[in-house]
Amino acid sequence: MSAMPIPHASTHPATPAPRTALDGRMPAAPGDLRIEAHGIAPVPETHRYGGAGRLFTVWFAPNLTMSGVFTGTVGIALGLDFATALAAVVLGTLVGAVPTAYLGTWGSRTGSGQLPLARLAFGGGVVLPGTVQWLSSIAWDALIGLFGGDALARLCGWPFWLGALVMMAAQGLLGAFGYEVIHRLQQWMTAVLAVAFVALALRLAHIGVTPEAHGSVHGADRAGAFALTSTIALSLALSWAPYASDFSRYLPRATSPVRMFWCTLLGVVVSFTGVQALGLWGASIFTDQTARGVDTVLGGGVLGSVGLLAVALAALCSNAMNDYSGSLALQTVGVRIPRPLAAALAALLGFPLVLWMHAADTAARFQNVLLFVGYWIPGFVAVVVVDWWARGRERGGADMDLSVERTRTRSALPPLLAFLCAFAATVPFMNTSLYVGPVAEALHGADLGYYVAFLVGLAVYAPFRLRRRTSHDGPAGS
Incomplete structure (x- = not known):
């Protein structure tokens, strides 16, 4: 399957262009x-609206979500104490949120989503990260739908499978409605x-749940647990990076990148830190059955x-956001189906994965899927950041014009x-x-894979991309 070129955006078209699955x-x-x-075609200036402040709420x-609480x-x-674990959560969340906030500023400058923009860096090779992103969106549907489906089933007295099915159908519908419905929601x-x-936090305090004051691990084991906790928190925040500009692509070009960055950063950091801190606090109650734990803490009724x-x-x-971005990723890799149908498809495929995760050791399966769906992101x-910086240098600081940038192709290898x-x-x-x-075993469980991946990506790609362009650089492929 080959990736197709993204149609050029036109600010003042002379005649209406024929519509395709991409617009x-x-x-x-x-x-x-x-x-x-509208699919992955860039949003023209004439259709931009809104302000940076809406990025905080989105x-x-x-x-x-309870997946964030459970992660906490x-x-x-x-084996960490509350204070040490909270420090690890704050550190990991902040580090993971910075790339998401930075990449989100590209949406207003280009009118394009994150995976469609990645074609500038990867050329025809965007099929690989695009496919992985699409599969990751389905995995995230399962990770989060697991708890949402359980809560809905308990609320309505349904079997788990029915609660999960209704949850996935509703999120697929919201993903199909798209950008503005998601922002307003x-x-x-x-x-x-x-x-x-x-x-929920006040109720924890009322029933006398106290944070864990003393950890059970010490020395190198404590350092390893700190690193792993931080990495898990990082993986949550960083997981939004391949989605980032999908939810800013309708903002006007004149929108302040600084305000966009801070609104996104604060939205991600405050929310993730808050729910994970709640999980740390109520860890004795919020086991893998977090929906039941909520019902218990609140006293039922x-x-x-x-x-x-x-x-x-x-x-x-x-999950509405997962399905929306998944639909853009699927179009980016070359699947020519309308974006609303692509969003519904992601929700449909996430349903059996939810059932699989619920069928056995939920805690182990949750952590495995959570980490594996993110190792590719650094x-x-x-790659995309180095390419963006290199293109900016080549333009001499001029504003990005996608129609021009797409003509400046390079090898996908x-x-x-x-x-x-x-x-x-x-x-x-x-x-x-x-x-x-x-290495993780030697480091007493510390998972440093995300940091290593980013550094290796820089070390391998930057020397290729930042060298002076020569006549040997050819088309990116298709």
Whole structure:
């Protein structure tokens, strides 16, 4: 399968271009909640709207999920005390959020989503990271839908499979409606979910749950547990990086990149740190059955039902974004189906994975999928950032024009080589229940794979990309 060129954006077209699966109807203004048929074609300047402030809510609400709470429990499960585990969570979240916030600033400058933009760096080789991103969006559907489906099933008295099925159908529908519906949903749910999680924290305090004051690991084992907890937190925040500009591509070109960066960074860091801190605090209650844990903490009844509804709505918010970005990734690799159908397809394929994760050791399967779906991202980030900087230098600081940049093609081999080398370099550093690399084992469980992957990606790709262009540089392939 080959990736097709992205159609050129035109600010003032002389005649309407024929619509394809890659373009189509776009939202016209805030509150335009009709289905967005527009795919990966760049959004023209005439259809841009909104402000940087909406990036805070679109990156805040989807992270207030029980998957984040459950991830927070891992630090205590590894034997850390609350304060040390919280420090690891803050560090990892901040490091992982910076690339997401930076890449998000590209949306207003180009009108393009993140995977479509990656074609500039990867050329025809974008099929590889695009396919991995599409598969990752399905995996995230399962990771988050696991808890949302469980909460919905408990709330309605349904079997788990039915709760998961309804959850996946609803998120697929939201993903199909697209950009403006997702932004508006996150605006509404920011306040609702923030109140719900604050209420959960107050309830923990009321029933006397206390943070773990003393850890059970010491010395090198403590350092290894700290590193692994930090890496897991990093993986959550960094997982949004391949989605980043998907949710800023309709912002006007004049939108301040600095404001965009900080709104995104604060949205990701505050939300993820908050829910993981809650998980650390209530680790004795929030086991792998987090929906049941919420119901127990809130005492059942009406309050427990409200809590379960909040868990289900949080999963819905997050997975709608997974399905939306998954639809753009699928088009990027060359699958010519309308974006709304592609979003629904991601939700459909996530359903059996949810059932698989629920069928056995949920905790182990959750951690394995969580880490594996992110090991490829640091190498991807390294490649696209180096290419972006190199193109900026070649333009002499002029504004980016995608129609021009797409004519400046380069070989797809160096970025693919860097991408693959970055992923391969993580293997000795991995720490999952399926495989523990020799370096991770020697470092008492510390998983440094994400950091190594980014550095290796830079080291392999930068010398190729930053050298002076020669006549040997050819088309990127198709």
